Amino acid sequence: MDLYPLRVEARRDESLSRWLWLVKWLLLLPHYLALAVLWTGLVVLTLVAYLAVLFTGRYPEPIRAYNLGVLRWTWRVGYYGYQALGTDAYPPFTLADHPDHPARLHLDPHEPPPRWLPLVAWLFAVPHLIVLGALYRTTDTPAPFGLTAALLLIAGLALLFTGRYPGGLHDLLVGVARWNLRVAAYLVLLVPRYPPLRLDQGGPEPDPAPAGPVAAQPSRPDPHPPVAGPVTALVAGVLLLLPAVGLGTGGVILLTVDAARDSAGYVTSPVQRLQTSTAAITAEHVTLTGTGAWTRQTADLGELRLEVTAPADRPVFVGIAPQSAVDTWLAGTAHDELTGFASGAARYDRSGGPVRPVSAPAAQPFWIAQSTGSGSTTLQWTAADGEYAVVVANVTGAAGVSADVRGAARIPDLTGPGSGLLAAGVLIGLLAVGLIVIGGTGLGRRHSAPVPGPQNGPTPRLNPPVTTGS
Incomplete structure (x- = not known):
């Protein structure tokens, strides 16, 4: 019988x-912390394996052993924990197969992956991911969790109140986990054969194992605990990935912002339409601190600009003032406070009070910066510490304001800092990947099958692991 190479028992x-x-x-919790490190290593090593398959047609055996061990460890934790709740036997901390544990994962020998598979495996897996996502996702029903979580909760409650685990629920949850593990093994190229689109329920695999001896991949004996070197390298590599990603992302952001600067050094936002039936639109509680340090370090930082365009027959006013002064001026009068933008449209929070005109804004003495004009007007301001409000209104203070607004901030040349952060992120990232490869392959070699050859003799033929169904 043509069995699927990955057997989940x-x-x-x-x-x-x-x-x-x-x-x-x-x-x-200790297992979750360990698996967070191991799965980070699996992602990095899988990318290395993808490149190896693309260029050499071979899947490195230490990486295969490591990835298989991570899936095996994951299945033991999931079966003990919240994938199935099928055993109270605490999972061991090892990548190797543990014959005495109720949850086992076995990989039969199979053909090597074709060179083109790394380019399309993720695409071929989409149908499986859609189905599994539907099983695991949080639904729109009143229940705050997905289907499998609901089944698991029912099983747990049955255990709590009756002391019995419904066999049907166990078989269904194991079937979902088996499907999930098959897809994961396909995505990491442990099994190049396409996973079956079916839910194989039950503890044992639905296809019986052959009665006679079959070729298997024996694990190398592991008489000693894991050496400190590979484990230390793997953990250090995973920990270094975090600052590498942070530095690299920061560098990309700075370079992107720098590319958006105009000839005067300003980065300008898109034009946004502001409109209200009240007498003013405000952006309130704009708090700035540390501006003195900015301006001391560079004269290009801290200059802000607002460009406001309104109908020519309705001159517009734009001003910046202390928050407390604007609160006093608009007290008791309805106005719209800008709270953000959604899909390009402005969102407002309207203050209480009647919709009525306000006194002419330009006549107020508290503005730190202001500008008026017919058609278009521009406000320039050098930022200073404090809490401010920005106001857009008609020059006369009449109700009904409509204007197109865009803001701009002047920033210095960020090419140097951005390139430095990006370069540091890349270098630390390469070091992290190198340490992960060293650590992962070092652990994988401890569980790799001996390579057949004259020095080792023929590949031994072993019976498959004995499993017992529910």
Whole structure:
């Protein structure tokens, strides 16, 4: 029989604790931390394996062993924890197969992946990801969780109140996990054969294993605990990825902003339409601190510009003033406070009070910067510490304001800082990837199958692992 190479097996405990599932999340915290590191390594090593398959047609055996070990570890944790709640046997901390644990994952020998598969595996997996996403996603129903989470909760409650785990729920949850693991193994190219689009329920695989001996990939004996070198390299590489990504992202942002500067050094926002039936539109509680340090370090930083365009027959006013002064001026009069933009449209929060004109804004003495004009007007301001409000109104203070506004800020040349951050991020990232490859392949070699050849003799033929269904 043509069996799928990745075999996901589970043996349900006949006697499960009624209450242990309530605290398994706490017991599994060390595993979750370990898996966060291991899965980061799996992603990096899978990218390396993709390149190896593309250019050499071979999947490096240490990477295969590492990735298989991570999936095996993940399945043991999931079966004990909140993928199935199928056992109370605490999962071991190892990438190797553990014959005594109820959750096992076995990879049969198979053909090497074709060179083109890394380019399209993610695309071919989309149908599976859609189905699995529907099973795991949070729905729009009143329940705050997805289908599998609801089934798991029902199983847990059944254990708590009856002491029994419904067999049908167990088989269904194991089937979903089996599907998920098959797709994961396909995406990391452990299995080049396309996963079946079906839900194979139950603890044992639905296709029985052959009765006779079959060729298998024996794990290299692991008589010693994991050496400190590979583990240290893997953890250090994962930890270095965080600053590498942060520095690289910061560099890209600075270079992107620098590319948007005009000849005068200003970065300008898109034009936004502001409109209200009240007498004023405000942007309030604009708090600035540390502006003295900005301007001391560079004269190009801190200059702001607002360009306002209104109908020619309605001269417009734009001004910046202390927040407290604007509050006093507009007290008791309805006005719209700008709170943000959604899909290009302005969003407002209207203050209480009647819709009525206000006294002419230009006549007020508290403006720090102001500008008026028919058609278009521009306000220039050098930022200073304080809490401010920006006001757009008609020159006469009449109700009904409509204007197109765009802001601009003057910034210095960011090419040097951006390039420096990006270069630092790339260098640290390369170092992190190198450490992850060293650590991951080092761990993988401890579980790799011996390579057949004259020095090793023929590949041994082993019986598949014995599993017991539910």
